[in-house]
Amino acid sequence: MIKKPINVILDGDPGHDDAIAWVVAKASSDFNILACTAVNGNCSAAKAAYNSQRICALIGLDVPIAKGQDKPLVIESLKAPTNIHGESGLDGPELPLPKRELEDLTAVELMIKVLEEAKEKVTIVATGPLTNVGALLLVRPDLKEKIHQISIMGGGIKHGNWTAAAEFNILIDPDSADIVFGSGLPILMSGLDVTEKALVTPKDVEKIKKIDNPVADIVWQWLEFFYQFHVSIGYPGAPIHDLCAVLALNHPEIFTMQKMYVEVETASEYCKGATIGDINNIAGKKPNATVLMDVDREKFIEYMIEAIKSYSEGN
Numbered sequence: 001m002i003k004k005p006i007n008v009i010l011d012g013d014p015g016h017d018d019a020i021a022w023v024v025a026k027a028s029s030d031f032n033i034l035a036c037t038a039v040n041g042n043c044s045a046a047k048a049a050y051n052s053q054r055i056c057a058l059i060g061l062d063v064p065i066a067k068g069q070d071k072p073l074v075i076e077s078l079k080a081p082t083n084i085h086g087e088s089g090l091d092g093p094e095l096p097l098p099k100r101e102l103e104d105l106t107a108v109e110l111m112i113k114v115l116e117e118a119k120e121k122v123t124i125v126a127t128g129p130l131t132n133v134g135a136l137l138l139v140r141p142d143l144k145e146k147i148h149q150i151s152i153m154g155g156g157i158k159h160g161n162w163t164a165a166a167e168f169n170i171l172i173d174p175d176s177a178d179i180v181f182g183s184g185l186p187i188l189m190s191g192l193d194v195t196e197k198a199l200v201t202p203k204d205v206e207k208i209k210k211i212d213n214p215v216a217d218i219v220w221q222w223l224e225f226f227y228q229f230h231v232s233i234g235y236p237g238a239p240i241h242d243l244c245a246v247l248a249l250n251h252p253e254i255f256t257m258q259k260m261y262v263e264v265e266t267a268s269e270y271c272k273g274a275t276i277g278d279i280n281n282i283a284g285k286k287p288n289a290t291v292l293m294d295v296d297r298e299k300f301i302e303y304m305i306e307a308i309k310s311y312s313e314g315n
Ligand code: BDR
Pocket: 015, 016, 017, 018, 042, 084, 127, 128, 153, 161, 167, 168, 169, 241, 242
């Protein structure tokens, strides 16, 4: 049976791992990408939008692109240090110049347009802070009926990476994350529990180096940039966090998932931005999220490499 492609909006703050997630999504016939929207996070929303345009030019993705929210809904934005993704938000190899102008719409307006026009439900893949998605749900809650689910990279049940309690994407805008988790929509959460196991090693990078196409040539350099930073702070490889939010949709079998009730801490001094998952169902509340807890790393890398190879066949 031929699988129907999943309608998606790619929302992110690219970002090396966002970019790789988009490379893999574009390569697969499992996805029908309707738009890309950029948000403040790894860099400003303006830089993220420009990076989005350049990624789309690289991978031949001709869909509307819009710049989104410049700052979190309620609080002031933290500034991400430039040693992770660089000054541009996507430092490393030179990318092709944009082929498509930005839309004359904000990201939220573009999401509204896409959802209103969609004949079938749309999945939002959100790999940055959740400000665009939170704003969308605030202004047009009626459009929830057009959203199939929200697949996010964000949070961590057992730990954080920006504070002991909080992961970066959620810490940047906990109020938006709170809106998303409280929306009643199905949430697929790729948090640090799984994404820190989705590691790329130098051996994997070597395999990608050998692939002869322009996308592979950029991806291995992104990976090298990303790897250097992570190894310098003690990781055994580069966690390709955001790709989990894509592969969870078309290759769920490679992940271990657990349904649970997740709440976002928006206010406390030490725990702001924490995603508190009731992993043992202590409170007995109905789960609002499916949380990815583990991944078959070998398969994860296999799908990533397969997608990159497909650009040699004129994807
Ligand atoms: C998240 O933060 C960003 O640096 C990455 O792109 C990812 O979305 C991981 O905490």
